[in-house]
Amino acid sequence: MTDITPLLRNRWSPRGYDPDHTLSSQEADLLLEAARWAPSAMNLQPWRFIMGLRGDPVRARVDRFVVGHSDWALDASALVVNICRSGEDHLEVAHYDLGNAVADMCLQAEALGVHARQFISFDHRGLSQEFGITAPWTAFTMTAIGRPAAGLEPAGRQRADLSELVWPTD
Template sequence: MTHSSTTMPDEHTPQKATPEALLALLRARRSCRHYDPERPVPRGLIDTCVEAARLAPSACNRQPWRFVVADDPAMVARLRTEGKRLGIPHPWWSQVPVFIAVCVQRQVLTHRIAPMVTGIQYDLIDLGIAGEHLVLAATALGLGTCWIGWFDEGAVRRLMGLPKGLRVAALITLGWPDDTPPAGPTSRLALEDIRRWNTWG
């Protein structure tokens, strides 16, 4: 099947990106802790990020993720206040314009291979893949993000009115970066320190 220059390919049509462009995007991603609180993030851009998460793979295609986006100033203020009340050490939360609750629906694998893969939390693995899709899409749009694992799940559930069976696994902050001060360099282990061929030795 071919596409004319005016026809957009659908999500099932493979699209190629150069390795250089992909690596540049990965290197550009940072955990952003300085946001412009006066600059709102359009919902269309947020949906683009969530759409990237929607396209992530999952075990047996269960798609256990759900995303609750807090962009209403009153809701954002309540989340900030709750974090401050609990003594959670994220003072930069006062700048965050958008919080995204990364939620997971607890499910049981019913696939025929399920008895052979017990003890593996596929739903959390799936959630991490989808969440990073969201983060990378945000980076491509010029937005800043930060994964948050230290928060009070009960408080978030109560404020967002989440139903039973839906867990909050993480929060992702989202907004336009305030580059003052500029982001510092990041360090990563060298490739040779993390990769082995065929065996460990």
């Protein structure tokens, strides 16, 4: 093997989506299934998701809280609310666990031929009220999933050099 898996190499987070593309409920179920099998500390699985497919009544309720800097996400085929249960385990790794599950869902999206962008900028309070999300649960992030808008290409994606990734041990 000379490169990382293509799912990882080709992954990117579009900031614009094709408003005519749709995801089927079967594809949505596969996204949730990918998250379901994510690892978590003590196998607590401290996550829940609201899956909003364009056209569904649930999606219309989610859209109301995608505001300001995140309005690009409204064109996505799916908007997923990523919900975390925290404060109950002494390791305090629930958010880390949720990130694992969301990452796996995003890679499953790549496998389905679409892309995903996570975002944290939305009306957390309003959305939580709308869906009755209260402690110990938190609506932490959202993910926009779909086909990139026409003409949109990965741009400006930069990473620290591989040599910077490795903690110096000498």
